[in-house]
Amino acid sequence: MTMTAYIIAATHVLAQAVSESFPGAVGGTDARALIIGLLTGIAFGAILQRVGASSYEMIVNMLRLKDLTIMKFLFLAIAVGSVGMYIVDATAVANIGIAPFYLLGIVVGGLIFGAGWALAGYCPGTALVAMAEGKSDAAITVLGGLAGALTLSLAWDWVRSLLIDPLNYGSVSIPEVIGTRPLLVALVFAALLVILIMWLDRAVHEKEPEAGGKPGLMKP
Amino acid sequence: MNSQRVDTRSSRRSGNWRMNWILGGILLGLLNTFAVATYASLGVSRNYVVVPNVLLRVFGSGLYESNAYLSQFPAGADWLLMLALGMVIGGFLAALLRGGLNRRSVPRLWRSRFGSSRPRRFAAAFAGGFLLLLGARIAGGCTSGLVLSGSAMLAVAGIVFSITILVSGIITARLIYRRKPS
Numbered sequence: 001m002t003m004t005a006y007i008i009a010a011t012h013v014l015a016q017a018v019s020e021s022f023p024g025a026v027g028g029t030d031a032r033a034l035i036i037g038l039l040t041g042i043a044f045g046a047i048l049q050r051v052g053a054s055s056y057e058m059i060v061n062m063l064r065l066k067d068l069t070i071m072k073f074l075f076l077a078i079a080v081g082s083v084g085m086y087i088v089d090a091t092a093v094a095n096i097g098i099a100p101f102y103l104l105g106i107v108v109g110g111l112i113f114g115a116g117w118a119l120a121g122y123c124p125g126t127a128l129v130a131m132a133e134g135k136s137d138a139a140i141t142v143l144g145g146l147a148g149a150l151t152l153s154l155a156w157d158w159v160r161s162l163l164i165d166p167l168n169y170g171s172v173s174i175p176e177v178i179g180t181r182p183l184l185v186a187l188v189f190a191a192l193l194v195i196l197i198m199w200l201d202r203a204v205h206e207k208e209p210e211a212g213g214k215p216g217l218m219k220p
Numbered sequence: 221m222n223s224q225r226v227d228t229r230s231s232r233r234s235g236n237w238r239m240n241w242i243l244g245g246i247l248l249g250l251l252n253t254f255a256v257a258t259y260a261s262l263g264v265s266r267n268y269v270v271v272p273n274v275l276l277r278v279f280g281s282g283l284y285e286s287n288a289y290l291s292q293f294p295a296g297a298d299w300l301l302m303l304a305l306g307m308v309i310g311g312f313l314a315a316l317l318r319g320g321l322n323r324r325s326v327p328r329l330w331r332s333r334f335g336s337s338r339p340r341r342f343a344a345a346f347a348g349g350f351l352l353l354l355g356a357r358i359a360g361g362c363t364s365g366l367v368l369s370g371s372a373m374l375a376v377a378g379i380v381f382s383i384t385i386l387v388s389g390i391i392t393a394r395l396i397y398r399r400k401p402s
Contacts, residue, residue: 024292026266027259027299036258037299041306042313043251044262049314051244056327063386063393071386073241073248074368080249081256081372088257095260099360099370101377109359110381112351114388118396120348121327123363124356125264127349128304129311134321137345144349149268151350152357156289159358174374185374 027095045129054129056121056137063118068204072197079190079197086186098171105163120144252369259299261373263365265356267304269293274301333397355385 027033052058053070061067088094117123120141122130127145130138152159174189175182252262273284273295284290294301315321326341334340356362359381361370367385370378 025294025296025298025300026263029294029296029298033259033299034297034302037302038306038309040251040255040258040262041303041308042310043306044248044303045307045310045312046314047239047244047248047251047310048307049311050239050318051241052238054311057329060327060329060393060397063389064397065390069241073245074363076242076245077248077252077368078372080246081252081368082249082374084249084253085256085261085372088253092257094256095258096256096373097260098373098375099366099377101375101380103380106359106377106381107384109355109357110384111355111388113355113359113362113381114385114390115392116348116351116353116355117363117385117389118348118392119344120352121330121345122348122352124268124352125304125307125362125364127352128264128307132308132311133315134323135327136323136325137327137341140342140345141349141352144346145265145268145353146272146349147346148350148353149265149357150272152354153269153287153289156287163358169376172376174376174379177376182374186372189374 044125045132048126048129049133054122054126054133054135054138056130056135059123059126060118060121065204068200072200075193075197075200079193082186082193083183083190086183090183098173100168100170101172102164102166102168104167105159108163116148248368249372252372256369261365261369262303263300263361263369264304264307265353265362265365266293267301268353269357270295270298270301271304 027037048054051070051073053073058067058070062070085094085096089096120127122138122141124145127138127141131142173182175185178185255262269290270293273290273293274297276282276284276290277295284293284295312321325338326336330341330344334344352362356366359366360377361367361381363385366375366378366381371382372378
């Protein structure tokens with residue numbers, strides 16, 4: 001099967017690179033880190049596939065506000081993850097690395113990303129899962145992604161001086177800004193997300209006709 | 221709850237069974253907690269730089285060392301690269317064990333609006349992927365690293381990025397699927 005050959009070839013390429021350490025490595029390069037990473041990824045991919053996040057229809061209908069299943073799924077995962085991570089952080093060592101906030105790059109990057117999201121119907125992770133399921137348009141999205149990343153690498157100096165370096169506030173988080181314990185903020189944040197999820201769940205159902213028709217949040 | 225409507229006995233038999241989003245959301249949140257407790261938070265988009273780096277290295281090109289962007293990233297396997305490989309395997313196995321693979325190239329919804337032309341769908345899929353990773357690498361993460369993990373970590377970058385991609389994605393989807401002028 002082509003997919004099996006795919007995986008064997010990829011594993012072979014990776015095996016050559018195993019146990020070498022490079023700048024920018026995330027989570028370690030020892031055998032144990034690689035195996036745990038692989039197993040975590042298998043669970044990640046399986047959850048995304050089972051919930052339907054690797055479906056073009058589910059993503060595009062979420063963005064068209066016609067079926068918010070994936071949005072609710074994502075928000076709930078954020079809520080549970082937030083409380084979980086900060087419980088770990090309060091009791092043991094958590095590998096929490098706050099992403100740097102540079103206003104221009106985050107907003108411009110986000111606008112470009114959102115357009116690509118609606119056009120492809122996948123995001124970088126779900127495209128990998130959909131490709132593995134056999135969906136050939138998702139494999140094309142992955143190729144487009146590689147081209148996009150390489151294009152950025154060629155324009156990096158320009159992008160950096162224009163979007164990354166100005167208005168760069170560094171690794172800033174909400175608890176830091178308001179000066180409160182992170183776990184407390186995570187609990188409040190999670191509660192707000194659950195309220196939002198419940199509201200979304202009801203809003204879509206209220207507008208949804210009993211049979212047939214076109215359900216949606218917004219009027220055309 | 222929409223997913224429960226799909227979860228009927230007949231669709232289960234025909235292989236369309238889907239995990240309830242509540243169960244999926246809790247499992248994914250716990251998985252991210254496990255990831256943070258062991259190595260690092262879930263993230264994907266960086267691997268779209270690492271995979272070319274690995275290939276450049278295997279084929280003997282020095283570009284990954286001389287380029288100011290590529291040289292910031294590894295050219296070998298680490299926890300995060302294995303996560304992406306695992307996602308491919310996990311997605312493959314989950315599909316295989318629950319109803320089989322899906323070999324369609326043009327999504328049903330796309331076909332209903334733009335027809336069954338493969339080149340047309342592939343052009344959009346490629347352009348979409350290009351924009352996804354261009355945007356993700358400018359912002360420093362994607363739906364996994366910045367939305368799922370960044371927001372959960374209460375990073376300002378994650379929350380601003382999440383709101384921006386939803387607004388941009390909703391506007392773009394409405395433009396793509398706007399009503400045909402009659």
